Amino acid sequence: MLRKSILLVAPLDFTVSLCCKWLIIKFIEKGFEVHVLAPRSQQHIYSENIRSYGATYHPVKMNRHFNIYDDFKYLFAIFSKLISLRSSLCFCVCTKPNIYGPIAANIVGTPSCISIWGRGTLFLDSKNKIRHAYRFLGNILYRLAFNLSSFAWLTNPNDYDYFLKEGIANESKSLLTKNYVDEDIYKITPTLKDRGRKFKEKLGLKNEDFVVVLVGRMIWPKGIQQFYDSAVKCYDFNEKIKFLLVGALEFTSPDAVASEVILDMEKLPNFSWLGFRENILDIYACSNIAVLPSYYREGGYPRALTEPMSMQIPVIGLNTEDCRGPISHNFNGYLVEKGDSEALASYIIELYEDRAKLKKMGYNARATIEESFSEKKIVNPVVERAIDCI
Numbered sequence: 001m002l003r004k005s006i007l008l009v010a011p012l013d014f015t016v017s018l019c020c021k022w023l024i025i026k027f028i029e030k031g032f033e034v035h036v037l038a039p040r041s042q043q044h045i046y047s048e049n050i051r052s053y054g055a056t057y058h059p060v061k062m063n064r065h066f067n068i069y070d071d072f073k074y075l076f077a078i079f080s081k082l083i084s085l086r087s088s089l090c091f092c093v094c095t096k097p098n099i100y101g102p103i104a105a106n107i108v109g110t111p112s113c114i115s116i117w118g119r120g121t122l123f124l125d126s127k128n129k130i131r132h133a134y135r136f137l138g139n140i141l142y143r144l145a146f147n148l149s150s151f152a153w154l155t156n157p158n159d160y161d162y163f164l165k166e167g168i169a170n171e172s173k174s175l176l177t178k179n180y181v182d183e184d185i186y187k188i189t190p191t192l193k194d195r196g197r198k199f200k201e202k203l204g205l206k207n208e209d210f211v212v213v214l215v216g217r218m219i220w221p222k223g224i225q226q227f228y229d230s231a232v233k234c235y236d237f238n239e240k241i242k243f244l245l246v247g248a249l250e251f252t253s254p255d256a257v258a259s260e261v262i263l264d265m266e267k268l269p270n271f272s273w274l275g276f277r278e279n280i281l282d283i284y285a286c287s288n289i290a291v292l293p294s295y296y297r298e299g300g301y302p303r304a305l306t307e308p309m310s311m312q313i314p315v316i317g318l319n320t321e322d323c324r325g326p327i328s329h330n331f332n333g334y335l336v337e338k339g340d341s342e343a344l345a346s347y348i349i350e351l352y353e354d355r356a357k358l359k360k361m362g363y364n365a366r367a368t369i370e371e372s373f374s375e376k377k378i379v380n381p382v383v384e385r386a387i388d389c390i
Helices: 012-020 021-030 047-054 069-087 095-108 131-149 157-165 188-201 224-237 259-267 280-285 303-310 343-354 356-372 375-388
Strands: 005-009 033-038 056-059 089-093 112-116 152-156 174-176 210-217 240-244 271-275 290-291 315-318 335-336
Touching: 005 021, 005 069, 005 095, 012 021, 012 033, 012 047, 012 056, 012 089, 012 174, 012 240, 012 271, 021 033, 021 375, 033 069, 033 224, 047 056, 047 290, 056 152, 069 095, 069 157, 089 095, 089 375, 095 112, 095 131, 112 259, 112 303, 157 174, 188 271, 210 303, 224 343, 240 280, 240 343, 259 271, 280 303, 290 303, 303 315, 303 356, 315 343, 343 356
Parallel strands: 005 033, 005 089, 033 056, 089 112, 112 152, 152 174, 210 240, 210 290, 240 271, 290 315, 315 335
Antiparallel strands: none
C-alpha cells in the first residue's frame, strides 16, 4: 500500500533548508512521505540538507517575478507533480507557491495549505502608482489563494489583521503563530566559537575588533543606508568597531542596491561587504552585535534577528510592527527609528564599552528564542491543522 504523501512547494531549496526542517520531520513522524518541489540554488548543499531531513527533492524552474509564460509553466509543473505523486496535500510556502499551489491543487482535487511569513515589498507604503497597481493585483491573488486553500498559516499578526480587514482571510481557516528558528542549529558551542575566531582571522580582523553584522538581501528597505551611516559614526569614535554586510546582490528588484554603491561604501575602512555566504554560523560566531534597521515587510520576526539571538548575540532592529517582534528594548537588544543612524551608532558604542551588558543581553536573547521562538514547538499545531485538511 502506498504511503500518503505531501508535496511541499517552496520558492527555493534554500527556503526549505532554512525554514522547513521541522515541518518535514513532523510530517514524516506522522507517517507521510514528503516531497519538496523548489528551484535549485547554485549551492547544492541546500538540496542535500532537504534529503537529510528525510524528504525527496524535485527541482523546478520558477521566475520570481510576474511572467505569464513562465508562470503557466510553473503552474503546470505543480499540477503534474501532484498527479504523478498522488499527493494527499499540497503545502505551499511563500508568495508565488501560495498563489499557484492552491490553483493546481484545486484542479487536481487535492487539499492545499498556504504559509504567509510576510507580505514583502509589494505591500510597502508608497505613492508610486505602479506599486499601487501591483498591490491591487496582489490582493486579488491572495484572495484567490485564501479561497482555494483549505488552511492558511500566518506568522505576522499585522498581516493577519490586514487580510481580515480586507476581507481576504477567513478566520476559521487560519492559524496565527510566531515565526521561529531552529535553536539546535543556531547554538553557540566551543567548536563554533573556534570556527568564528578562525573566520575572523581569515577576514583580516584582529581578535580585539568588535564586529557588527547585517545579514539580508541587498535592497534599500533592509536598512543598508542606515547601517552604513552608523558605520561612519562608529569609525569616528573607534576604528576597532567593524561592520560586516552579508547578502547577495539583487538584479531585478526596483529597490536593489547597485554593486558600485556597495563598493563605494567599502572605501570606509571599517566597512566590508561579504556578498552571499553559506557559512552564516561562522559569521555570527565572530560577531558581537547583529543589526537590522529594516522597513521591509519582514513578517514580524525577522530571521536576521532571531538567528543571532539564538546564538547569544544582542540585536538592534527598527521599531516597526514588521521588525520589532523578537526584541525587548534594553533586555535582549535595542529598537531604533527609521533613518536614525545616530541612535543606532550610540547603542553599538554603548555595548562596545559595556561588555558585561553585552554578555547579559546575549543570554537574554538566547532565553527569548528558547521560550518563544523554538521551531520544533511552533510547527506542531501547524502540522496538526494541515493533516486535518486531508
